[in-house]
Amino acid sequence: MKHLFKLDPAKNLPHNVIAKLVHSGTDGFIIGGTDNLYLDAVEKLYESLVETDLPIFLEVSDEAMILPEAEHFLIPVVLNTTNNKWTLGLHQELIKQMGDFIPWKRVTSEGYVILNKEAKAAKLTEAETDLTKEDIVAYARLAENIFHLPIFYMEYSGTYGDPEVVKAASGVLNETKLWYGGGIRSKEQAREMAKYADTIIVGNVLYEDLEAALETAAIFKKKTV
Numbered sequence: 412m413k414h415l416f417k418l419d420p421a422k423n424l425p426h427n428v429i430a431k432l433v434h435s436g437t438d439g440f441i442i443g444g445t446d447n448l449y450l451d452a453v454e455k456l457y458e459s460l461v462e463t464d465l466p467i468f469l470e471v472s473d474e475a476m477i478l479p480e481a482e483h484f485l486i487p488v489v490l491n492t493t494n495n496k497w498t499l500g501l502h503q504e505l506i507k508q509m510g511d512f513i514p515w516k517r518v519t520s521e522g523y524v525i526l527n528k529e530a531k532a533a534k535l536t537e538a539e540t541d542l543t544k545e546d547i548v549a550y551a552r553l554a555e556n557i558f559h560l561p562i563f564y565m566e567y568s569g570t571y572g573d574p575e576v577v578k579a580a581s582g583v584l585n586e587t588k589l590w591y592g593g594g595i596r597s598k599e600q601a602r603e604m605a606k607y608a609d610t611i612i613v614g615n616v617l618y619e620d621l622e623a624a625l626e627t628a629a630i631f632k633k634k635t636v
């Protein structure tokens with residue numbers, strides 16, 4: 412999986428746009444956002460994607476958005492915060508309520524390092540974004556070797572990150588997959604980050620410049636003979 416689009420349930424996408432995204436060359440979709448996460452909007456978005464065979468991941472950042480029939484759930488675990496509500500607190504509360512009913516085989520956790528201090532998610536989670544390359548590499552090692560997280564997610568949402576830092580993090584990961592998201596607005600940027608990240612995630616640009624968003628996926632399109 413090289414490319415995923417992240418769709419915000421709080422924003423509407425017309426049917427013809429969804430169809431273009433489905434056929435763009437992307438490998439799948441993440442449904443996720445930071446605010447105004449309501450189940451009816453999540454459900455509507457999820458249903459609008461049913462025509463695709465591509466995987467659809469529901470990234471649960473609020474219990475209000477849990478759609479039980481979703482195929483895959485992604486659970487963010489924020490590593491660079493001292494407010495442990497975002498690392499394990501909310502998780503424990505939810506498991507306490509619903510533990511008997513959680514389809515664990517459909518659940519994947521993501522070790523997040525949130526790196527754009529202006530992003531809503533950084534403010535909400537009180538992320539410590541003032542990090543050096545060495546700090547981030549250490550988080551990558553921690554994700555893989557201490558917590559055995561399947562995904563290490565470098566989240567620069569809203570701004571383009573430093574490819575050298577992504578390269579350094581990728582250099583210390585063997586088992587854990589490196590996901591990169593943030594500020595990808597062109598195929599050149601997509602290609603650059605995809606050199607180091609296992610998967611790149613493209614969000615905002617699809618609401619601002621659809622053609623540019625489609626190009627970020629088109630470079631990964633498999634040729635059919």
Ligand code: 1GP
Binds near residue numbers: 568
């Ligand atoms: C957001 O990582 C994604 O969670 C993608 O970021 O919206 O900046 O593309 P952008």
